Amino acid sequence: MRAVGAEQVEEAVADCVAVLGAVADRDWGKVRAGGLEWDCRKTAEHIADDLIAYAGRLAGRSTAGHLPFTISLDEDTDNTGVLKTIEATGALLAAAIRTTPRAVRAFHPYPFRHANREGFAAMGIAEVLLHTHDIAEGTGIGYEPPAELASFVLTRIFPRVKPGPTPWRTLLWATGRGELPGREPVTGWKWSNNPVLRSERLVLEGVTPAVAADLSLAGDGGFDWVDSGPFEGTREGAGMLLKQYEEGVFHPEWAMYVLARREDDRAVGAMGFHGVPDEAGRVEIGYDLSVDARGRGYATEALRTLSRWALEQDGVRTVAAAVEQENVPSQKVVDRAGFSEVSRQEGQISYELRG
Structure with missing residues (x-):
């Protein structure tokens, strides 16, 4: 499968x-880089340092922390x-993205202590765009980079930032470099x-706005x-x-x-929440399994994993699910996951799992 992000890093x-x-003929060491405390020379060296660091983590499958080297x-x-040097380190990051399997994740501290190849691509691009x-x-x-590059960054590593008038202006505002009305x-x-959660047989991988946009338009995400x-x-x-992202209320x-x-x-299906928990600590969950993957216990396994995670979060007391009365297989899924029926109304059965 094509490794999205490599071409964007190169661009x-x-x-x-x-x-x-x-x-390049000017003395970068005597000029401060925009609003940074660094001079332009140190900032340029920082771009190269970040690019090689990201390439190293991906290529080395680093999971424990930063690798002990620098440029x-x-x-x-x-x-x-x-x-x-920026050209060379950028090429190395692009190569690492192309040769790293999709499911591999390597260390990065924010916010879950890991990122996949697309995340590292977005972080590398952000370093290049912002410090340029x-x-x-x-x-x-x-300087104004192609809008598609700024959008690539925003839809992958700034999921809570509501889109603005242009992707570049929005990215500058989101990183403290500009204003938005x-x-x-x-x-x-x-x-x-x-975010990523794991069960015995499955990886539950959080959907970014970029993935949501592709899936909603008949893509594979x-x-x-x-x-x-x-x-x-x-x-x-x-x-x-995607609508939540566009309205600025998306929470990964x-x-x-x-x-x-x-x-x-x-991929065998999807599962997720309808939104953040309400004031009573209640959150509703829903799921959808591809036809070829049904009858193997995947939905039950994922529901147990995601529900357990939800109930471990501060303030969450109840995970709810609503199932059509005619949908017997889904009723069995919530039963096996430990949910209890609480009501029936208008052709639906409401279930809850309480912490």
Whole structure:
């Protein structure tokens, strides 16, 4: 399956090198990089350092923490040499993305201590775009990257940021580098990779706005699905999730998860919450399994995992589910997962699992 993100890293790096190459003859060490405390030279070196660090974590399958290495440039390296280093480290990150299996996750601290190849691509692109902006601002030249690159970053590692007038202006605002009408200035920020939960046979992988958009438009969301593919409920749920993102009320942990088999990384369905817990600590859950994957206990296993996780969160007291009275297989799923029937109304049975 095509590794999304590698081409975007290459494009971001090429754009950076072309823009900063026009001012490579200046003394970057004497100019502050935009609003940063670093000078432009140190900021450029930082771009290369981050790119190689991300490539190393992915290639080395690092799960415990930062790798114990960093870039050290020769003392006589000029700005052109720094840009060549950014090109090389960008190429290494792109290669790592292309050669890393989709299901692999490596260490990154925010916020779940791991990221997949697409997350590392988005983080690498963010470093390139934002710090190219900082250096361009410090050297007094204009810079605006392709809108698609800024959108790539926002829809993968800034899921709670409501889209703004343009992706680039929104990304600058979200990282404390600009203003947006009607929004308070950002003084502190961190990006957010998607959540992942694991059961005996499944990986429950949190859906990003980018994945939701693709699934809602009849795509595969970057997953290798069983032959029957995403069922209609998964696509409808993805559309609802995308609407939440566009309205600025998307919460990754309380959204949808794609269920992928651990044995072969093939997606078998989706499960998720209808929204964040209410004031009473109640959250509703729903699920959808591809036809080829039914009758094997996947839904029950995933429901137990996700419900248990929910009830471990602060303030959550009840996980609810509603099942059509005619849908006997789903009724058996919630029964096996430990839910109890609480009411019947208008053709639906309401169930609850309490902590």
